[in-house]
Amino acid sequence: MEKSKHCEICENQLYDFKTGTRCGITNERPCFKEKCSDIIFDKKYQDKIREVNIEFESIRRDKFLCYLNFSLYFGIGVSLMFTGYFLGVYLFKKGAMSTVPMVIIGIGFLVLPKAIGSLVSYYQKISVAQMKKTKLDEILSRYNIEYSIDVIINADIHDNKEIEANLTFLRKHPR
Template sequence: MNKFNHCEICDLHSFNFEDGIICSLTSKRPDFQKKCPDIKLDQNLKDKIIEVNTEFEDSKYVKKLAIGNFVFYSLIGVGVLGICYLLIISLFRLARIHTFTIAVFCIGIGFFGIAIGALNYSRRKRKIISPKKRNLDILTELYNVRYEFDSKISTDIMGIKETKINLRLNGEKIEQTYRY
């Protein structure tokens, strides 16, 4: 694991343009073996737990929506392609070919693109946040920090998400609400 991951959750980290992230106690880059003996875990840890877990829960929420969108738009795509097939058969019997059927076919394929695009977005989002969550969990376990995180995500009719967060960290309870 990268030593700078330890510094991200420590309240004693600092930054300079020459070295990047440094320890404010030693004014040097992190230099320890397995865990930092001088780490101070307070506000940065809380912020990181909330940030990473909120993103992780949001990625699960987006996955559920993406699966629903995939099913919905795939069914519409199949329906439009079915209509296109019936049009082609009807026009073929009349010995005619019309460009309208090509447009209907393209619309049907477009619905499949929308369906797959939502799944790809969900997969990319999950691929980015999963390593962050894994690193945070390893660090909290290493420093014997126990936390319980719960969130409820809802979306209103205008597409604005509201996330209600409940965090219990070493006996302290934190409740927050985010709208984005």
């Protein structure tokens, strides 16, 4: 486990672009085994919990739209390919040769990456957000901290989001 991840939720963290993360008490790089005995939990770790969980929940709620987008563009692409194929067969039976069916099939193939790209993008975003949440929860569990959070996302017609996160601690560090 990265020791600097512990420092990201501690009030003693000092960060410098040259030296990186340092402890505000010892003025040295983090040097502990499992958990830091000098860690101070205050506002910073609550903000980090909210930030990570809001990011995860925002991405998770886009799942339906992602699948809808995939289905729509995949259906359009496949429909165009079948339309081009059947148009080509129809024209061939009538004794005519045309490049129009091939163009329609080509457009159908060009639509497919739009469908697959949105699905891949969603899975990449959700896996990164899940990894951040898992690492944060793992660090907090080392310090005997458990929490429950309700993320409420209200969006208006123009997709302006109002996000509220109700954080309650089930078990806190004994400090």
